[in-house]
Amino acid sequence: MKLSDSHPQAGPCFQLFDRSTTYTTIRCLKEEDLRSVWLLELPGRGLTTLKRWPVTWPLRWKTFFRQSQPDRQLTGAWKLLKAGVNTPQPATPVYRAGSFYQLEMPFIEGSTAYDLLKSELPESSDLLYELARELGKIVHRIAEAGLRHRDLKLENVVVKASHRDSTPLSLWLIDPVGIRSSFSLADSLVCMLDRLAIQPLNDGVAVPLSLQIICIRAALGQMAGNERRHFFQLLRKSLITSRSKSQAD
Numbered sequence: 001m002k003l004s005d006s007h008p009q010a011g012p013c014f015q016l017f018d019r020s021t022t023y024t025t026i027r028c029l030k031e032e033d034l035r036s037v038w039l040l041e042l043p044g045r046g047l048t049t050l051k052r053w054p055v056t057w058p059l060r061w062k063t064f065f066r067q068s069q070p071d072r073q074l075t076g077a078w079k080l081l082k083a084g085v086n087t088p089q090p091a092t093p094v095y096r097a098g099s100f101y102q103l104e105m106p107f108i109e110g111s112t113a114y115d116l117l118k119s120e121l122p123e124s125s126d127l128l129y130e131l132a133r134e135l136g137k138i139v140h141r142i143a144e145a146g147l148r149h150r151d152l153k154l155e156n157v158v159v160k161a162s163h164r165d166s167t168p169l170s171l172w173l174i175d176p177v178g179i180r181s182s183f184s185l186a187d188s189l190v191c192m193l194d195r196l197a198i199q200p201l202n203d204g205v206a207v208p209l210s211l212q213i214i215c216i217r218a219a220l221g222q223m224a225g226n227e228r229r230h231f232f233q234l235l236r237k238s239l240i241t242s243r244s245k246s247q248a249d
Contacts, residue, residue, distance in 0.1 A: 014038070014050060017092040017104060023048075034100075039107055047107035048091065052100045059101070063094075069177055070094040070101045076176030077105070083145035085138055086160075086172040108172045114154035118205060127169075131159065132211040134169050135196070136218025142179075143188035144221070151178030152195040186231040189219050194238040201246040 012025055026039040026047070034054040042048050053059060053070050062068035066075070074094055080087040088105040095102055113131055135157065142149055152173070160170040182188040193216065200207050216235075223231065 012038070014040075014052075014102075015097040016050070017095050017102070045091070045106070047109065049088070049105050049107045051103045051105065052097075053102075055096070055099050055101060063101070068101075070103055072179070073103060073175075073177045076179035079145075079147060079179050080142070080173060080176050083141055083147060085141055086170065087176050088172070088174060108158045108160055108174055110158045110160040110172070112155050113157035113159060113171070114199065116159060117154060117200065117207065128208075128211055129214060130169050131171070132215040133218045134171050136215040136220075138171060138173070139189060139192045139196075139215075139219040140221045142192065143182065143185050143219075146182060146188075148180050148182040148188040148191045149173070149176070149178050150180055150191065150195070151175065152192045153199050154196060155199065185223070186227060186234055189231060190234045190238050193219060193235060194242055197239060198242055198246070201243060 014023075014025075016023065021042060023043075024041040026041055028036055029039050029049065030037040034052075036052050038050040038052070040048050040050055051070070051073065053068075059068050059070075063071060071094060074090055077087050077090050081089060088108055091104040091106060092102075113135065116127060116131060138157075139152075153175075156173060156175040158172045158174050160172055182191075196215070197207070199205075220228065220231065
């Protein structure tokens, strides 16, 4: 059963954090069973995403220890913001609304990095080089902050829409639920670079070697020689394992 099945009408009714807030339901962005993400328009706040999780006993138990997905979504966002990484700043705490936990966050409008990678438009070439460089910088920034993103995917990296062609790319991570602490810079970099490679591997999307090199160089920053050698050994081993799993599937 999906959440939309219980809302056959055109405009589902939700109980928001501020119950007096009026809103317009735009559409459902994502749903899996009763978990869902909705796009709303709120006066004065513009487009907002409403994330909903059904209240279950396992989820309530994890919430008690602040380890539930809603809690990790919230804490992950604050950790990224503290590290200087663009991510939607939570507009509310995680709150209970009937039989659901909810979280309201700003909607970031733009194209995903994965959509841009698959684009075959001639003008997309230069954009992809800049995208690879900026993505590598984000990976480095997260690792340098003593963190790793265990679920970093190209489809969760949004290139924010800009009205000026000369404006630098603005990359936003929209799903910070996989943020964890990390005590090894090399391990953190390898984890995130490997995660970025998995989706294209699974879908058979070829990533030009030049883009891979640009992204890795930006992610390494000023890493010393011995650390670099150790890093590349780890990365090579990790990518071989991921490639083998992809071919097996």
